[in-house]
Amino acid sequence: MIQQFQFEELDLKGAYIIKPFVAKDERGDFIKDYSEEVFKENGLDHELKEVFYTSSEKGVIRAIHFQRVKEQAKLVRCLTGKIFDVIVDLRKTSPTFGKWRGFYLSGDRKESLYVPEHFGHGYLVIEPSIVSYKCSEKFYGDLDDGIMWNDPDLRISWPLDLVDNKIILSEKDKNLQSLGEFIGKITTSI
Numbered sequence: 001m002i003q004q005f006q007f008e009e010l011d012l013k014g015a016y017i018i019k020p021f022v023a024k025d026e027r028g029d030f031i032k033d034y035s036e037e038v039f040k041e042n043g044l045d046h047e048l049k050e051v052f053y054t055s056s057e058k059g060v061i062r063a064i065h066f067q068r069v070k071e072q073a074k075l076v077r078c079l080t081g082k083i084f085d086v087i088v089d090l091r092k093t094s095p096t097f098g099k100w101r102g103f104y105l106s107g108d109r110k111e112s113l114y115v116p117e118h119f120g121h122g123y124l125v126i127e128p129s130i131v132s133y134k135c136s137e138k139f140y141g142d143l144d145d146g147i148m149w150n151d152p153d154l155r156i157s158w159p160l161d162l163v164d165n166k167i168i169l170s171e172k173d174k175n176l177q178s179l180g181e182f183i184g185k186i187t188t189s190i
């Protein structure tokens, strides 16, 4: 069985759910989740600068992160386990500015989420998971930024019942700004 790449653009323009190429046979799966050429054919000029992985326990929330100035587009895939992945449109001129969308990503479904530049990104870990990121810009620690996971304006409906309401946050993520504070600091024209 062969499944070709499939790209579905979301209503937050520029963001996509992407089904990878999968060749399944009696040995298991062959999965290709990035091809510069195929991405270009589908309108995504995604230059690859860094790839990294996180492993997380059930209940971990990695909050709504982004990188200022040196904006990073990210192709995010849950390799094993299951997560509830959230993107937030932080482009102040966008009709969907300040809107969030959530998607279940899992090792079984194999889909990637394409997170464009000027978006926030975070997730809740439903089952112990390994998540991969293919980034269009390298990491700059001093430009690393984020918004609190439980922001009162964003009102993200995290499925906390699936983790028995027990969450694990980094010290950094316990002290992030609100969306309102972030908006007060926006200087870009995008």
Ligand SMILES: Cc1cn([C@H]2C[C@H](O)[C@@H](COP(=O)(O)OP(=O)(O)O[C@H]3O[C@@H](C)C(=O)[C@@H](O)[C@H]3O)O2)c(=O)[nH]c1=O
Binding pocket: 052, 054, 062, 063, 064, 065, 066, 074, 121, 122, 123, 133, 139, 144, 170, 172
């Ligand atoms: C993200 C990142 C972190 N680091 C370092 C900084 C720190 O010492 C350690 C852990 O970093 P953090 O606590 O920021 O990791 P984490 O909270 O997992 O941050 C990630 O969250 C998700 C939601 C994203 O979208 C990612 O882009 C990234 O922001 O790794 C790098 O060296 N390179 C990187 O690209």
